[in-house]
Amino acid sequence: MLSIALAFTLAAAAPPPCTTRDAALPRALAGWTRAGRGLDTGHTVTLPVRRGAATTIVRIRKAGLFGIAADRDGWIDIAPARGKPLSLDSEPRVPACSTIKKIVRFRLRPGSYRVSVAKLKADRVRLMLVRYG
Numbered sequence: 001m002l003s004i005a006l007a008f009t010l011a012a013a014a015p016p017p018c019t020t021r022d023a024a025l026p027r028a029l030a031g032w033t034r035a036g037r038g039l040d041t042g043h044t045v046t047l048p049v050r051r052g053a054a055t056t057i058v059r060i061r062k063a064g065l066f067g068i069a070a071d072r073d074g075w076i077d078i079a080p081a082r083g084k085p086l087s088l089d090s091e092p093r094v095p096a097c098s099t100i101k102k103i104v105r106f107r108l109r110p111g112s113y114r115v116s117v118a119k120l121k122a123d124r125v126r127l128m129l130v131r132y133g
Contacts, residue, residue, distance in 0.1 A: 018097035
């Protein structure tokens with residue numbers, strides 16, 4: 001009897017299955033469904049993966065908290081053009097029912113940064129720069 005009650009409790013706590021993907025993204029991620037050129041806010045960019053990694057450059061015009069969203073699991077680093085990778089600020093949960101697999105946040109100042117995604121198992125990765133606040 002206890003196992004039946006537990007099964008009902010777990011079923012009630014489970015989120016409903018997703019019928020559509022990327023339909024209810026938060027405002028900061030609204031551009032996730034639009035393709036564009038270059039890593040920036042408002043759209044995604046799809047990069048080729050070579051030897052399990054992809055790299056691109058992003059230019060930050062105004063200091064703030066930024067995220068890098070990816071449609072693949074991988075290790076995301078961001079570093080000044082000539083420098084060591086920065087420590088991440090946080091790793092928020094990804095939105096439910098989305099094709100986003102990972103988001104990492106960094107505090108960035110104006111300038112150019114190298115974004116590297118490693119440990120990828122696919123032949124391409126989709127990224128988006130997200131501005132918070």
